[in-house]
Amino acid sequence: MAREILHGVAVSAGISIGKAFFINRQSRRHIPRETIPASKVDYEIDRLTSASAQVREEFEAARAKVPEELREHGAIIDSHLMICQDPKLMLAAATRIRERGITAEWALEQSVESIAAAFSAIDDPYIRERIQDVRVVAERIMQRLLGGKDTSRALEERMVLMAHDLTPADTIELEQDKIMSFATCEGGKTSHTGILARSLQIPAIVGVEGLEETVRDGDLIIVDALRGRILIGPTEDELADYSDLKYQFENYQKSIVRQCKLPGETVDGFRLDIQANIELADELQSVLDNGGEGVGLYRTEYAFLNRKEAPSEEELYREYATIAERLAPAKVTLRTLDVGADKMMNTQEKLEEANPALGLRGIRYCLKNQELFRRQLRAILRASVHGNVAVMFPMISGIKEVRQARYQLNIVRQELDEAGIPYNPNMPVGIMIELPSAVMISETLAQEVDFFSIGTNDLIQYSLGIDRANKHVSYLYQPLHPAIVRSIKYVVDAAHRAGIEVSVCGEVASDPYCIPILMGMQIDAVSIAPQAIPGIKRIIRQVNMEECKQLLRDVLSHATVSKINRKVRQTIFKRFPEELTFFASLLDQDD
Amino acid sequence: MHNTISEHEGCFSAIICVRNELGLHARPAARIAQEAQKFQCELRLVVDDQEVDAKSILDILSLAAARGTELTLKGWGDDAKQALEHMAHVFQCTLGEGA
Numbered sequence: 169m170a171r172e173i174l175h176g177v178a179v180s181a182g183i184s185i186g187k188a189f190f191i192n193r194q195s196r197r198h199i200p201r202e203t204i205p206a207s208k209v210d211y212e213i214d215r216l217t218s219a220s221a222q223v224r225e226e227f228e229a230a231r232a233k234v235p236e237e238l239r240e241h242g243a244i245i246d247s248h249l250m251i252c253q254d255p256k257l258m259l260a261a262a263t264r265i266r267e268r269g270i271t272a273e274w275a276l277e278q279s280v281e282s283i284a285a286a287f288s289a290i291d292d293p294y295i296r297e298r299i300q301d302v303r304v305v306a307e308r309i310m311q312r313l314l315g316g317k318d319t320s321r322a323l324e325e326r327m328v329l330m331a332h333d334l335t336p337a338d339t340i341e342l343e344q345d346k347i348m349s350f351a352t353c354e355g356g357k358t359s360h361t362g363i364l365a366r367s368l369q370i371p372a373i374v375g376v377e378g379l380e381e382t383v384r385d386g387d388l389i390i391v392d393a394l395r396g397r398i399l400i401g402p403t404e405d406e407l408a409d410y411s412d413l414k415y416q417f418e419n420y421q422k423s424i425v426r427q428c429k430l431p432g433e434t435v436d437g438f439r440l441d442i443q444a445n446i447e448l449a450d451e452l453q454s455v456l457d458n459g460g461e462g463v464g465l466y467r468t469e470y471a472f473l474n475r476k477e478a479p480s481e482e483e484l485y486r487e488y489a490t491i492a493e494r495l496a497p498a499k500v501t502l503r504t505l506d507v508g509a510d511k512m513m514n515t516q517e518k519l520e521e522a523n524p525a526l527g528l529r530g531i532r533y534c535l536k537n538q539e540l541f542r543r544q545l546r547a548i549l550r551a552s553v554h555g556n557v558a559v560m561f562p563m564i565s566g567i568k569e570v571r572q573a574r575y576q577l578n579i580v581r582q583e584l585d586e587a588g589i590p591y592n593p594n595m596p597v598g599i600m601i602e603l604p605s606a607v608m609i610s611e612t613l614a615q616e617v618d619f620f621s622i623g624t625n626d627l628i629q630y631s632l633g634i635d636r637a638n639k640h641v642s643y644l645y646q647p648l649h650p651a652i653v654r655s656i657k658y659v660v661d662a663a664h665r666a667g668i669e670v671s672v673c674g675e676v677a678s679d680p681y682c683i684p685i686l687m688g689m690q691i692d693a694v695s696i697a698p699q700a701i702p703g704i705k706r707i708i709r710q711v712n713m714e715e716c717k718q719l720l721r722d723v724l725s726h727a728t729v730s731k732i733n734r735k736v737r738q739t740i741f742k743r744f745p746e747e748l749t750f751f752a753s754l755l756d757q758d759d
Numbered sequence: 760m761h762n763t764i765s766e767h768e769g770c771f772s773a774i775i776c777v778r779n780e781l782g783l784h785a786r787p788a789a790r791i792a793q794e795a796q797k798f799q800c801e802l803r804l805v806v807d808d809q810e811v812d813a814k815s816i817l818d819i820l821s822l823a824a825a826r827g828t829e830l831t832l833k834g835w836g837d838d839a840k841q842a843l844e845h846m847a848h849v850f851q852c853t854l855g856e857g858a
Contacts, residue, residue, distance in 0.1 A: 250788075253796075287820075287821065292825065294784060483826070
């Protein structure tokens with residue numbers, strides 16, 4: 169056993185074995201909170217000014233070294249440069265020194281805390297998090313004040329970089345070819361560290377609890393950025409096992425990316441459409457790079473969140489038309505506004521619902537706010553002439569909602585006809601199947617629409633009556649619960665009997681343990697995160713339909729989750745012994 | 760667009776609409792503060808009842824101006840007119856389509 173194992177969020181997949189190297193460690197020193205005599209005020213202000221000037225020079229030097237392919241991160245250094253000379257930070261700190269007669273360190277600390285307090289009131293989570301940038305910059309100035317050495321220490325050998333948080337400037341100052349991987353205490357999937365690590369293709373784990381307390385400079389560690397673990401002081405056996413795994417993973421990674429443009433077709437010629445789930449037009453490139461064959465789920469709510477007023481029809485139209493054009497002839501399925509529960513709009517009045525997940529969300533919200541709904545539908549219809557566009561309604565619980573939604577769509581069509589604005593009259597209209605009621609009446613629903621998309625994340629939560637973000641019950645989130653497998657099969661069969669297509673979007677579709685079962689049901693398409701596409705395509709390309717059907721029959725014959733999971737694990741593990749070592753499955757939590 | 764500059768008792772102002780996808784986030788805010796700092800005059804940004812210093816990236820960020828927000832840029836002082844003309848252009852490039 170390793171002496172210690174820490175857990176975090178893997179943001180860039182891979183494994184590295186090496187010595188830990190902390191940057192910014194010395195800054196975690198005592199800050200002198202002292203008052204000074206009036207005669208020393210100018211001296212303290214000078215110290216502050218020159219410390220900030222030094223840091224500014226460092227940023228400028230780092231900025232000049234940013235390679236072309238990382239220009240995006242250069243812009244982050246720009247914002248750090250601006251923070252470094254911001255009146256809110258520097259002028260305010262100088263004023264504090266003068267007015268309160270305190271040390272430069274203490275004044276700087278107070279200024280940061282006062283900015284932090286102001287930022288904590290901001291609704292937009294992305295902007296709220298920018299306080300981290302302020303802290304990073306202030307930290308550097310603090311180091312200079314405290315007489316810290318230059319952080320741009322050259323790495324002597326390849327190291328695993330550890331930090332409280334890591335900025336692009338930190339990273340670029342270091343020699344990148346000597347960085348094996350990153351691990352930080354702060355950060356989540358969308359932090360700069362994560363983005364940077366992925367673009368540099370360096371394994372990384374962020375949000376590691378206990379990192380600073382446990383790891384020392386020079387410790388031998390294994391960063392397992394496949395499962396989000398850090399092993400400190402590993403045993404000989406662990407080192408051997410992880411060296412093998414690292415080698416295998418790197419080869420595997422190379423081969424799946426090479427093959428990601430090949431179709432998702434089984435050995436015996438059964439073709440599955442592999443589409444992507446995205447929420448921003450910016451993600452299109454990643455869809456194409458990973459071999460996505462269209463967008464099966466475009467989450468349109470992003471444009472509505474974190475803003476004071478809902479977007480205009482024109483704005484939405486431009487967004488949708490751009491995506492449609494860039495993807496054509498591939499399909500883009502636009503899911504209409506799905507807000508409520510965990511995704512509340514600023515414009516949405518405070519509903520104060522006791523159970524928002526069971527409240528006014530998805531299509532229910534749209535049917536209550538028809539003007540807004542029609543605005544979006546008009547934008548979608550207008551965009552439909554720019555490519556292969558389909559529309560999809562979320563949270564359908566019964567026939568009436570489908571008809572009401574279609575009624576709104578017809579009103580918009582008439583308006584466009586009258587105004588002589590072109591649209592595709594045959595634009596496919598589909599619904600999400602994510603409520604147990606929709607499952608049970610899927611046969612009748614199939615008569616009303618052109619396609620189904622099964623949203624497994626919500627279907628699992630509503631069927632099993634659990635919130636998987638709730639740690640007390642998340643263990644009940646079981647994708648292969650017999651009720652779920654049977655529900656999905658029931659919907660797929662109903663769709664096919666009615667002659668319409670059915671796809672599965674949701675994490676189940678990107679889980680290597682689940683995909684063969686879905687294929688056994690003969691689903692037509694999956695829609696998954698772009699990064700998951702190469703791996704899932706690779707599995708599909710190695711199976712044949714008969715074995716998928718057999719696995720499905722086996723699964724359906726078992727009545728308990730544990731039996732099903734055991735059966736699936738045995739079968740899949742026998743079939744894909746190497747590959748599955750690299751995937752974390754939804755089934756893993758059952759262990 | 761909305762870049763008409765008007766003058767009232769020595770105070771110049773222009774109305775600007777945030778058009779980029781992510782709103783007034785770190786990158787555009789840095790650029791705006793950077794450009795604003797090139798001028799001597801006072802430059803302020805107003806959204807609803809919030810008024811901030813256009814030379815401070817932190818102030819600009821604190822507006823949390825999302826796409827579609829209308830901002831008023833105000834300037835007074837010696838080079839205010841040139842500043843407004845320059846800044847209106849900067850805003851258009853920074854917050855325009857595809858920025």
